[in-house]
Amino acid sequence: MLSSIRPSVGRSVLKFLVGAASLAAASSAWAAWPEKPITLVVGYAAGGSVDAVARLVSAPLAERLGQSIVIENVGGAGGSIGATRAAQSAPDGYTFMIGSGSEVAIAWAVNPALKYNGLVDLAPVGLISTSPMVLVGNSKLSVNDLNGLLALAGTKAGGLSLATSGVGTPQHLLLEYVNKKTGANILHVPYRSASSILQDVIGGRVDMSILTLSTALPYISSGQLKAFAVTGREPADALPGVAPLTQNAKLKDDAFDLWFGMLAPKGMDESIIKKMNQELNAVLQDPKVIGDLKKQGMAVAPDTPAEFGAYIKADSAKYQNIIKDAGITVSQ
Template sequence: MLIKLKHSSTQSLGRLLAGLVVSVVASAAMAAWPEKPITIVVPFAPGGSSDIVARNLAPMLGERLGQAVVIENVAGAGGMLGTQRAVRAAPDGYTILLGSGSEILINKLINPKVATDGIKDLSPVVFVGTGPMVLVGKAGLPANSVADVLALARAKPGTLSYASAGNGTPMHVAGELLKMRADVFMTHIPYRGAAPALIDLIGGQIDLGVSTLSAAQPYIKSGKIKAFAVTSAKPSELAPGIPAMGQVKGLEGFDLGVWFGLFLPNKTPPEILQKVQTAAQQVLADPQVKKRLAEQGISASGASAAELSKFMATEVEKYRAVVKAAKITAE
């Protein structure tokens, strides 16, 4: 016996079958991913901390995912050009951002007109790691501790200068937090990166600097500059022999570091997010990768996307309080 279907029923059945086909095709595509090389966007120039971290992860991440992972440096506008490149990329898993505090959180705080919002426009994948910054001084500065530095600052307000890797960087925020907590005034000198700031510090053109540990360590070890404290609550195993800012009298609890994470564009399929997270966690658990990152002043994490999101929610409030109180702007 033949069964005649009404036109509307035929249309409904057609839509159902079409939906099933799309679902099957999409599932097959997810299973096959990745089918071509993957790009990690580094929003800063080659040779900086972000670039070094990304290049330490890329080879083994490629092995885990079964495709080459290449680095693309997109520098400019304090990391925003590279961040925008990642935000605007197709959400297909082939463009990953190696992000840090500057471009993900701070830039939006110091310049609300910035179109990209690192929290809203990107999906966290994995927490790569954290590291302390370090307060350093020129070799000839008559100070051997944080207490000595603060005494000099109080004796001659405004005469001491301190350098950072740029306006609105974590180093700048840490310097302003120190000024606020200690109630001292020092003149901020922003540079375009840690390297030129350290060169002027070695040359004696500036008195102090807040730097990433990786950039400053060679000069600390050679005696070309002095190290007063890491910017953490407790001493860091990455910087043996250097006191912690958070254990200085009057600065108890001081804790502000640099951090890195992997991010994907919003609307990236959760199956791809999970694949990248699992592969990255395996890479970050590798002893050789941990060792190489430690040599760069970074303690490998490997925490999940959810844990990275929670960390960022806490960190952005730290930044917000300092940016507001110190009136830090993009200019």
């Protein structure tokens, strides 16, 4: 009896030892990470908000990690081409992505042709910053606040128009939300070029737009644009006299901050994600980084990978409700 058991026991012990050795080797490899430069994918051209966030955190992060970080701008399709590149990369710890809600939480829900799902194929590493958007209009509009604007939308001959950078963007979905909740019928005008939007709102060819705070501030300060509302729950420090959307009784349920965070291809070792999260959060405590983000109209928002994942899911669910109500779909 004993002799018939011993070979089985021996094989079990051997498997255990082999498994333990493999785990030890993997643990040693992860402990040495990173051993070569890291690629940080940005799904937008240089100069935009996502790219600005990537550049603000990459230099101090590279210093802390002891390896260079190469920013790879893969623009197009509202960030989705870059997100596809990141999602399809090997989860070896050397490709990450700085993303936003548009390509991570929204795009897959409006475009079934995409080859990735931001909630499934991208692993959350850490939230970096949040920023309200601001509803702006031509300076010659006869009203000065949100309630006046909504009233004007129902009385102006031909109604009011609002430009965004495309169908299915956060700005477009926010407009659909405002129209549904308030009964307004503001016309959506999708643009191909975001740079043309400012020119046309200032020139009066379109009445309004929803812009990032950093983009809008110079034009609000110069009087070329009027600010009607910010999209967070609180007034923005840079626009203390402009009320948030949520102060309107019909729009009190949801805020619409933009967010920027780091993600990784699914399947990346959790120890690498944890270490990157720790180093990223350390960077976000640097007064210079905090100040530089504040100049962009952003507030730092460090958290854990699990907290960031829950944040993305909640943000996506909010937009999915709007998408379903409005029946919005786009195709590449």
